[in-house]
Amino acid sequence: MCEELKILKQGAEARLFICQYLGQPTLIKERFKKNYRHPDLDTSITKERIKNEARAIVRCKTAGVKTPTLYLVDFERRRIYMQHFVQSVTIKDFIINIFNKVENGSGDNANSLDEVAKMIGQTVRKLHENNIIHGDLTTSNMLLVPKLSVNIDQDSKWLNVENLELVMIDFGLSSFDSSTEDKGVDLYVLERALISTHNDYPELFGKILDAYKAFSKSNIKEIISKFEEVRARGRKRTMVG
Template sequence: MLIKKGAEASLFLENWYNRKVIMKQRLPKRYRVPELDGEIRLYRTIHEPQIIHKAKEAGVPTPTIFLVDVAEATIIMEFINGKQVKQVLDSYPSDKRHRLCRLIGGLIGRLHDHGIIHGDLTTSNMILTPAGRVVFVDFGLSEHSTELESRGVDLHLMKRAFQSTHYQYAEESFAKVMEGYADVRGSKAAVNVLKKIKAIEKRGRYVSERKEMDQ
């Protein structure tokens, strides 16, 4: 049963040897030339399970991978029961929201500590389980890197996701994420990456902070 038709892949909820699983299939995209399409689908299909596994080793909850079918660009993995953080965050009272953001920040910290860049940190890619665990999913755009630049871009995405999806609480939520990040990676690392995020923002096309001096 198709449960999500994303831009990058389709997710099917299936019964696989009496187990509820997610079948993630990267169907060919008609708009891309076959060479590029094949390259992207193959790369992401091989790469994603490897990084998901590495994230688990880093102590970040991720779905268990059961099968990788390279020829079909399909991954079969554990179905995570829960709700997307996106769906619950805005309805939470502030203390609960802060705790959740801090937890998320800590998990991002662990990923970064282990040289993993998620590449698509949005609240739709985090599942909150009934037991209160946050499981990171969708590592399709992830990469290995220990560079400050990559970490900055990763967290900048998280910040942007808050701004576009949870604009009411964007600032405080991101601040809590960074607190959680500092809990794991130390305040010095957090300050450095925050500086980097600032630099990335300034590099952007239009930056309000630079406005004054432009006038």
């Protein structure tokens, strides 16, 4: 079924493999068994999470958010088979490399960073407009990939944002909810992730939020108000310890 299975990454919840499936580069996400749970409960929880992740990927397509194409869901093996982007870079690595280039005197790529911030804000807003809560918004869970019919080399991958598009990945913690609370929490998770990973670019979240607001079709004031509430609660917890 799948040729030359190779492990790509292992995390706390799942292993990622790459292979050729039906002639296509494929990523397999395989969820671990949790031995501390009763086997029946573990099977039930894992099945529900796999279903939820697959549902989120399909729903994103309808919402106009680019995600890996879903090939197969295998409940017996606890696996999701999906498109593997051979030419891709995480936004986390993109931002780090941009700053390395600036520091090494190879040019000011602030426009590229601003464009990426805009792409993130618009994409997250599309998710929320369709009541999709990602649950783990970090720049490691966002890819930049070449647009169709664009063949890019290693160097231009980091520079020519107009040739790239954003792909959302890892919907393992996703849910579907219309509440402003969950959308506010989603934004707060993103802000905290950016503060911890990209403190060299303190304006990043503000630019993302500007794009998020500009792309809004409805109830933006309520969502931002809820986000600020969540942020205030988070700061209070940090101060109290």
